[in-house]
Amino acid sequence: xxxxxxGVTSTMSDPHADRTLAEFVADRQERLFHVGRLDTDTEGLxxxxxxxxxxxxxxxxxxxxxxxxxxxxxxxxERWVPRRLRRGIELDDGLCQPAICRVINAREAETVAxxxxxxxxxxxxxxxxxxxxxxxxxxTAAVGHPTLRLIRAAIGPHTLEGLAPGDWAD
Numbered sequence: 001x002x003x004x005x006x007g008v009t010s011t012m013s014d015p016h017a018d019r020t021l022a023e024f025v026a027d028r029q030e031r032l033f034h035v036g037r038l039d040t041d042t043e044g045l046x047x048x049x050x051x052x053x054x055x056x057x058x059x060x061x062x063x064x065x066x067x068x069x070x071x072x073x074x075x076x077x078e079r080w081v082p083r084r085l086r087r088g089i090e091l092d093d094g095l096c097q098p099a100i101c102r103v104i105n106a107r108e109a110e111t112v113a114x115x116x117x118x119x120x121x122x123x124x125x126x127x128x129x130x131x132x133x134x135x136x137x138x139x140t141a142a143v144g145h146p147t148l149r150l151i152r153a154a155i156g157p158h159t160l161e162g163l164a165p166g167d168w169a170d
Contacts, residue, residue, distance in 0.1 A: 003163040004046045010037040021048070024168055035059055036131055044112065044152035045160050058155060064129045068154040069136045070112050073145035077103050077122040081143050085126065089139045093132060096139060100127035112153045112160055121148060
């Protein structure tokens with residue numbers, strides 16, 4: 001489990017990237033690969049593994065493993081927004097499965113986003129079972145609240161608990 005900082009590309013090698021995952025696992029003997037991806041700007045939980053079967057089960061949508069995100073979004077979120085996300089959002093690549101969504105307070109958000117929630121923004125917890133490209137960012141934008149900061153807090157039972165950005169645990 002790695003708490004991926006923003007600015008790190010989810011690959012082991014990329015000549016065009018400033019930072020890659022390789023810098024975090026350079027001292028490991030076994031060959032590790034990332035389970036799923038986070039875009040360069042997204043922070044948070046990323047699993048690294050040498051077990052292809054486990055990786056497939058964690059990321060393939062048919063296994064319905066939940067992925068929990070905290071999105072700091074622009075603006076004050078009205079009551080209808082979480083309800084709309086719970087029904088499913090139509091994106092350019094089709095209808096998303098319904099998400100579990102709720103507005104969270106600044107104290108809850110600080111557990112994964114220590115810089116806190118700034119005035120004019122709202123923290124929203126979004127739990128999805130799919131993993132489309134930039135899905136949470138596209139979902140919040142579709143309801144009029146672009147994501148300013150995104151942190152994946154959990155994949156199934158795996159959480160960021162006790163991990164600072166850049167830290168990892170077995």
